[in-house]
Amino acid sequence: FQPKRLAGQHVVVTAGPTFEAIDPVRGITNLSSGKMGFAIARAAREAGAEVTLIAGPVALATPRGVQRVDVKSALDMHLASTEHAQSATVFISTAAVADWRPATAANHKLKKDGSGATPKLEFVENPDILADVAQTERAVRGDLYCVGFAAESHDLLAHATAKRLRKKVPLLVGNIGPATFGQDDNALLLIDAAGSTELPRNSKLHLARQLVAEIAKRLHATS
């Protein structure tokens, strides 16, 4: 029996990649299956929370009892996140958001003109969704607990610690390499103001349940 550790909480989770259109049939995206975020949404729901899952384009079933909001681009995800974060008590940002989007998306499919010329793409930076949500009044006041993720290829502890401070979130979760895209298991490093804790390699669902328990512990410690 698992106690309903998140009863009364509203958890918003972002998951999956974003898709940034170049034209109506093409775009750029990030590698992300969405599995970790979906597992976290499921685990938070099992723990008794009301859960809103803001999902980029992924091929995954919605966990039972979870409210799903489908989005495509980083701008869509930003809008949905800031809206749903207004009533949330926990915001967990697992999405692999594209850092840049094409400056303009063509209305018509770009065509080869036979000359061998290639399109010149210009990019603009996308908003940092997590950093923006973590700077809202409710988050700063401590009414909205924000959790970020980091995928680093090396020096995970140092990079993730710096990221935690830069994004101003109380808890930053590092994916312990090698790259875990699409796989069913993972290992996590939890970093907060008190230090770091490792959750050893296991299924994403098992890790999600452990992470939810760790978040609940921190929520109850501050309330």
Ligand code: C5P
């Ligand atoms: O800066 P970096 O992309 O490594 O940070 C990763 C964390 O920030 C993740 O929690 C990710 O969901 C979030 N993020 C975001 N919006 C962005 C970029 C990253 O919410 N534009």
